[in-house]
Each structure stands twice: as structure tokens, then as C-alpha cells.
Amino acid sequence: MEKLRRDTVRCEFQFTVTPQNRQVFEGEPVTFECRAMFDDEIDFSWTRNGIPVPVRERPKFGTPQRVYQSGANLHIRAVNGTLDRGDYVCLATARASGARVASPAATLDVIVLWSS
Numbered sequence: 106m107e108k109l110r111r112d113t114v115r116c117e118f119q120f121t122v123t124p125q126n127r128q129v130f131e132g133e134p135v136t137f138e139c140r141a142m143f144d145d146e147i148d149f150s151w152t153r154n155g156i157p158v159p160v161r162e163r164p165k166f167g168t169p170q171r172v173y174q175s176g177a178n179l180h181i182r183a184v185n186g187t188l189d190r191g192d193y194v195c196l197a198t199a200r201a202s203g204a205r206v207a208s209p210a211a212t213l214d215v216i217v218l219w220s221s
Contacts, residue, residue, distance in 0.1 A: 118142045118204075124179075124195055124211035131186045131217045139177040139195035139208060148198045149177040154191040186215035 122140035129135050141147050151158040151174070160174040171182050172189075177197075181189055195208040 118147060118197065118199060118206065120195075120197065120206065120208055123208040124193055126212045126214075128214040128216065129184050131215050132183050135181050135184050135189075135213065137179040137193050137195070137211055137213075139179070139197070141177070141197045141206070143199075144177065146200055147177075148200060149174070150196045150198070151179045152194045152196065153189070155194075158193075184213070184215055186217045189213055190215045 118141050120139070120141050122138050124137040124139055127135050127137070137151070139149060139151075141149075151160065158172065158179065160172055160179065161170050173180050173182075177195065179193065179195070190213055192210040192212050194210050196205060197208075198205045
């Protein structure tokens, strides 16, 4: 039986803040926070259920998009139960080396109130 070899990769950075599970009512805003050592040398992106979240930087003027990124943080202005529920992961990529680290997943649970 062949032994499995585990290679270790030296990582230049690590997360200092990781996204946390959130439970919000539909229509409310939510923010997922993410920070890493050497933030100014890292590009951040997000996935929901393994699929990249299409985001834009918050505009300096005017109303931001419904989903936008400010620095490393992901903001959803008005949560939609169908579109936004799921597991969110922050991806940090070092500009110099291309090394990428994924945060633990944070689950967004959306509470939908039904009126009769």
C-alpha cells in the first residue's frame, strides 16, 4: 500500500478576521467581514455555494449596487431569500505570488415572513 505524501505550502499570509454565520430577515442588509495579514498586498473575492459572487466596488458617489464589495468585506443591501441564501467563502490571493487562501464558509440563513 502506497503512503500518501502531504506537501506543505508556505503561506505568506493568513486570515485575521473570517466571515461568520448570519441569520437575517429578508430585505435587511448583511455584511460579511474578511481580513488578512498584509491586506494591501492581497486581492479579495467571494464565492456563494462555490460560485463566484459578481460584485463591484462601492461607488464613491450615488447608490451602491445591491451586492457590493468594500475592501475585503462583502455587503448585501437588501437580502433576497432566493438569491442570497447559502455558504459564503472569502478568497484571499497574494498579488506577488498568486498564492490563494480560502476562509471557512459562513452560512447566510434568510428568514422570510409570509403575510396572509
